[in-house]
Amino acid sequence: MDVKFFFILILLGIFSVPAFAQSDDVPFLTVETDDNHYDEGDTVVISGKLKTVIVDTPIILQLWHEGNLIDAAQFFPAQDGSYSHTIIAEKPLWRTEGEYLIIVSHGEGNISETTIDFTPRQEFLEITESIEVQIPNGGTFDVEYTIKGGAVKDMILEPNNYTLKILLETPDEGTISLRLPRDSIDAEKPNGQDETFIVLIDNIQNLYKETETTSQARLITINFEEGDSEIEIIGTKVVPEFGIIVVLILITGMMFAIGFTKNKFQLKI
Numbered sequence: 062m063d064v065k066f067f068f069i070l071i072l073l074g075i076f077s078v079p080a081f082a083q084s085d086d087v088p089f090l091t092v093e094t095d096d097n098h099y100d101e102g103d104t105v106v107i108s109g110k111l112k113t114v115i116v117d118t119p120i121i122l123q124l125w126h127e128g129n130l131i132d133a134a135q136f137f138p139a140q141d142g143s144y145s146h147t148i149i150a151e152k153p154l155w156r157t158e159g160e161y162l163i164i165v166s167h168g169e170g171n172i173s174e175t176t177i178d179f180t181p182r183q184e185f186l187e188i189t190e191s192i193e194v195q196i197p198n199g200g201t202f203d204v205e206y207t208i209k210g211g212a213v214k215d216m217i218l219e220p221n222n223y224t225l226k227i228l229l230e231t232p233d234e235g236t237i238s239l240r241l242p243r244d245s246i247d248a249e250k251p252n253g254q255d256e257t258f259i260v261l262i263d264n265i266q267n268l269y270k271e272t273e274t275t276s277q278a279r280l281i282t283i284n285f286e287e288g289d290s291e292i293e294i295i296g297t298k299v300v301p302e303f304g305i306i307v308v309l310i311l312i313t314g315m316m317f318a319i320g321f322t323k324n325k326f327q328l329k330i
Contacts, residue, residue: 223295260281
């Protein structure tokens with residue numbers, strides 16, 4: 062019996078050694094983030110755990126980029142040693158693209174660190190231009206616009222639907238302001254007063270802001286999101302399908318043809 066008891070003690074000692082070794086391998090302080098890459102405006106969640114909480118000692122967090130201190134904070138961990146802290150990746154501190162270093166410490170010499178990548182939002186210049194819109198079966202008219210966050214690929218008039226369609230490239234969210242000439246496209250009530258345009262962005266109705274109204278034009282501003290590709294502005298009337306100049310030419314031609322026909326018959330009589 063004594064021999065068996067002796068061997069049991071030896072076995073318990075052997076199997077208990079790895080457990081102590083594993084405990085010694087646990088780091089005093091850990092740090093991690095909920096992602097490896099962040100875009101401007103994202104929330105960075107920083108978390109970790111302490112092996113041993115030092116009483117009345119806060120965790121110190123520092124964020125560095127290219128040797129410059131970007132942000133810093135201090136806070137106390139939970140009783141079980143866990144902690145969590147959030148930072149918004151936004152200007153003015155977050156400016157340039159690249160790697161950012163996160164360092165946390167708790168007490169003297171207890172330090173842990175990790176890195177993340179950051180991409181700032183691309184800055185787009187505000188562009189003011191004018192585009193020539195084709196009138197089906199003849200004529201054109203110009204639409205002045207100012208856009209930021211994207212580019213206008215084309216504008217298409219659809220007279221049958223009283224619609225001006227704007228094709229866009231939108232690598233970012235932004236705005237577009239359009240000066241709509243009343244003699245080309247407008248929205249009116251039966252009494253002649255201004256009516257609200259219907260604005261669709263990728264077939265979804267959206268609000269707009271009318272910032273200027275004159276007897277010649279209406280200036281409207283529309284917000285769009287990254288990835289939007291098409292804006293439709295629907296009114297109650299558009300430029301005549303043939304255009305004023307073409308209509309005048311047709312009328313003149315018809316009058317000439319009628320006059321020639323009369324003269325021809327008179328010659329025969």
